[in-house]
Every structure is written in C-alpha cells, then in structure tokens.
Amino acid sequence: MTSSPSAEPRSADGRPASFPIGRSCPFAPPDAYAAMREEAPLTKVAIPGGKEAWLVTRHADVRTALASPAASSDARHPAFPALGDGEQAVAADLRPFIRMDPPDHTRVRRMLVGEFTVKRVRAMRPAIEEICAEQVDHLLSRPAPADLVGDYANRVSTTVICRLLGVPTADLEFFRRVTTITGGRSSTAEQVGAALADLFALLDRLIDDKAADPQDDLISRLVTGPLARGEITRSSLLSQIGITLNAGHETSRNMIPLAALTLLRHPDQLDLLRADPGLWPAAVDELLRLLSVADVIPLRVATEDIELDGATIPAGDGFIALLAAADHDPRAFADPGELDITRSERHHVAFGYGVHQCVGQNLGRLELEVALRTLFDRVPTLRPAVPVEELPLRSASAIFGLEEVPVRW
Numbered sequence: 001m002t003s004s005p006s007a008e009p010r011s012a013d014g015r016p017a018s019f020p021i022g023r024s025c026p027f028a029p030p031d032a033y034a035a036m037r038e039e040a041p042l043t044k045v046a047i048p049g050g051k052e053a054w055l056v057t058r059h060a061d062v063r064t065a066l067a068s069p070a071a072s073s074d075a076r077h078p079a080f081p082a083l084g085d086g087e088q089a090v091a092a093d094l095r096p097f098i099r100m101d102p103p104d105h106t107r108v109r110r111m112l113v114g115e116f117t118v119k120r121v122r123a124m125r126p127a128i129e130e131i132c133a134e135q136v137d138h139l140l141s142r143p144a145p146a147d148l149v150g151d152y153a154n155r156v157s158t159t160v161i162c163r164l165l166g167v168p169t170a171d172l173e174f175f176r177r178v179t180t181i182t183g184g185r186s187s188t189a190e191q192v193g194a195a196l197a198d199l200f201a202l203l204d205r206l207i208d209d210k211a212a213d214p215q216d217d218l219i220s221r222l223v224t225g226p227l228a229r230g231e232i233t234r235s236s237l238l239s240q241i242g243i244t245l246n247a248g249h250e251t252s253r254n255m256i257p258l259a260a261l262t263l264l265r266h267p268d269q270l271d272l273l274r275a276d277p278g279l280w281p282a283a284v285d286e287l288l289r290l291l292s293v294a295d296v297i298p299l300r301v302a303t304e305d306i307e308l309d310g311a312t313i314p315a316g317d318g319f320i321a322l323l324a325a326a327d328h329d330p331r332a333f334a335d336p337g338e339l340d341i342t343r344s345e346r347h348h349v350a351f352g353y354g355v356h357q358c359v360g361q362n363l364g365r366l367e368l369e370v371a372l373r374t375l376f377d378r379v380p381t382l383r384p385a386v387p388v389e390e391l392p393l394r395s396a397s398a399i400f401g402l403e404e405v406p407v408r409w
C-alpha cells in the first residue's frame with residue numbers, strides 16, 4: 001500500500017472528515033482507524049467547534065509525539081483540540097494537571113505520585129479485595145438480569161476511589177449519584193453543571209474536615225502537606241482532586257464490564273486464567289491494550305514542529321494521539337485484533353506515554369485484576385443476558401464504555 005506524509009480525507013462538502021468517529025464494535029477501535037494508519041502518518045480532521053486537528057495513528061509516531069517537549073497539553077491554547085462541549089473552557093478555567101505543561105505540571109504531579117507507588121498500591125490490595133467481594137454480593141442479590149455496570153463496576157470503582165481519597169462512607173451514595181450524572185449520556189449540560197458544583201462543594205467541605213481531623217488518605221495528606229505549606233492554592237487543590245477522582249473512576253467503571261465481556265467471548269483465554277491465576281497481571285495488560293478505552297484522551301498542541309517518521313506536525317496545530325489506533329498497529333503487535341494473554345509485546349500505550357502517562361496505572365491495574373478475578377471466581381456461570389449488538393455504547397463520553405450490560409448467572 002502507498003503511504004503519503006499526511007492525508008485529508010474529504011467529506012462531500014469538501015471539508016476534512018469529521019472526528020470523533022464512533023466504534024461499531026465495543027471490542028475494537030473504529031473501523032476507519034486502520035485505513036488512516038495505513039494511508040499516512042497524519043490525517044487532518046474536522047473536530048467540534050469548527051476547528052481542525054491532526055490524528056496520529058501509528059504506534060511509533062504516537063510515542064514520538066507524546067514524548068516531545070513541544071507537545072503541549074495546555075487547554076488555554078486556541079488550537080487545543082477539545083472534543084466535548086465546553087471541555088476547553090472548563091479545562092482552561094480549572095487547570096487540572098492533565099491539562100498543564102511542565103514546570104507547573106511537574107510540580108503538581110510530584111505532589112500526587114507518592115500516592116500511587118507500587119508499594120502503596122500493593123498495600124491497598126486487601127481493601128480492594130474486600131470491596132470487590134462486597135460488590136459481588138450486591139450483584140448476586142439483584143434479580144437477574146442484573147446490570148454489570150450499575151450493580152458492580154460502578155460500585156467497585158466509586159468505592160475504591162472514595163477509599164483512596166478519603167471520602168466518608170456516608171457520602172458514597174451522594175458521590176455515586178453525582179458521578180452518574182456527570183458521566184451520563186442522557187444528562188443535559190445544565191444537569192452536569194449542577195452535579196459538578198455539588199461535587200466540588202463536597203470536596204471543599206472535605207478539605208476543611210481533613211484539615212481539622214486528618215486521616216490516612218490522599219486528601220488529608222495533600223491538605224496537611226502542600227496546602228498547609230502554601231505550595232498549592234485551595235482552588236487548584238480542588239481541581240487536582242477533581243481530576244484524580246474523575247480519571248480514576250470513569251476508566252475502571254468502563255474497563256471492568258468491557259474486559260469481563262471480552263473474556264466471556266474468549267473461553268480459551270478464561271480457561272488459561274482458571275488454570276494459572278499467575279497469568280492475571282499479563283491478561284489485564286492485554287485487555288487494556290485491546291480495549292484502549294482512553295483512546296481520545298491525549299489532546300495536544302504542537303508548540304514547535306514535531307517530526308514523526310515521514311511527516312511533520314506543524315507548530316501551532318492541534319493533534320490527537322489515538323491510543324487505540326496505536327495499540328492495534330500491526331507494526332507493533334502481531335495479530336493486534338486478537339486477545340492473547342500470553343503475548344510477549346508489552347509496549348501498549350493504553351495508559352498514554354510521556355510526562356502525562358497515567359499516574360494511577362498501578363492502582364488501575366490492581367483494581368481491574370481484583371474486580372475481574374473476584375467476579376469470575378464467585379460467579380462461574382456469568383453470561384450476557386442480551387446479544388452484544390444490543391448493548392448501548394457510551395460513544396459520546398471521553399472514555400469509551402457501555403451504558404449497561406445485563407447479565408445472568
């Protein structure tokens with residue numbers, strides 16, 4: 001196949017094809033990604049808000065682009081390729097560190113990185129096991145068909161993130177209600193705005209509570225450390241807690257049911273795991289690669305020309321490093337569409353790449369492993385209650401997922 005430096009597929013009105021592109025199958029990237037990846041290293045697309053941006057689709061190029069010091073995550077740049085309604089204005093205003101550049105980004109990330117070390121996350125294993133066991137009890141207490149998203153994954157991910165942050169159990173239901181609205185496809189912009197305001201009010205109250213009575217949790221440590229020392233303002237601290245909560249909650253909520261369904265569709269791989277539970281960590285990484293649910297999270301602007309293999313992202317242009325396209329690049333993975341928990345390639349970019357690579361990845365991996373293991377150990381007859389084609393996709397949200405997954409056992 002011939003390959004040119006960049007491509008601008010045109011729609012009927014002569015404008016570049018529009019993005020985002022939805023998935024037709026929940027277990028694979030959008031069909032168009034493969035053609036774009038083969039045709040050229042860069043593809044120009046029209047994005048919401050009347051802007052244009054480049055898509056980077058090849059594995060090596062995604063890593064080069066995301067590792068470049070000229071790749072800015074700052075949403076205040078006019079060319080920032082935001083995909084969601086109001087996303088750029090909110091990010092420019094709140095300035096969560098996922099949308100900051102060094103040195104500001106480095107300063108904030110350093111405050112959080114200690115919360116997610118291998119050692120600290122390992123210490124959370126018993127608590128996560130207990131949470132998953134309780135939530136399987138809850139799932140089994142529901143009349144079949146129950147919803148693997150609402151009755152299990154969402155409950156696991158909200159409980160884990162609240163435990164990490166130090167959100168009291170008494171606020172958990174409120175927290176679940178609010179995050180269902182903020183992440184929900186059917187919520188209006190007004191409902192999301194009101195829910196976010198409620199969430200920030202809760203976090204604001206928690207900052208005072210933890211200052212008065214610090215506990216062994218993330219918010220307490222940030223309040224008695226960087227905030228007390230004047231290294232971060234209260235409003236910035238709120239934004240950083242807000243992004244950690246959102247990034248950690250949405251990803252697990254969406255990954256757990258998708259990964260469970262994927263394994264159910266590959267009974268041979270599930271048998272391997274049943275025979276040798278030591279394969280679980282590798283299986284989790286393979287599921288992360290295959291599903292790449294944070295596909296469109298890395299939004300950037302090139303502050304200088306960024307040289308890729310045979311193409312250049314021009315200075316001043318916005319670009320999106322498509323993680324699912326990279327993780328399905330046959331140049332990097334043999335039979336990329338196959339689930340193979342024994343594969344030897346371990347360089348997927350499902351957690352991103354470069355300075356913004358997921359700070360919570362140790363926790364994300366552990367949570368997925370325990371949530372899936374507990375589910376399959378306790379519910380060996382688990383099966384979907386409807387055909388996969390009928391499952392409602394969460395295509396509009398930043399992290400790909402399913403709205404609900406009815407299951408029986």
Ligand code: HEM
Nearest residue numbers: 097098244247248251294298350351352356358359360364
């Ligand atoms: C389990 C599945 C997860 C996936 C697939 C995932 C994916 C990602 C990706 C792709 C990025 C990079 C964004 C960019 O380059 O712009 C990222 C960053 C981030 N993730 Fe995750 N994540 C997961 C779990 C978590 C968890 C459990 C937490 C926290 C509890 C978390 C917190 C964050 C934060 C705070 C950032 C921003 C880091 C920075 O900008 O330096 N993530 N994640």
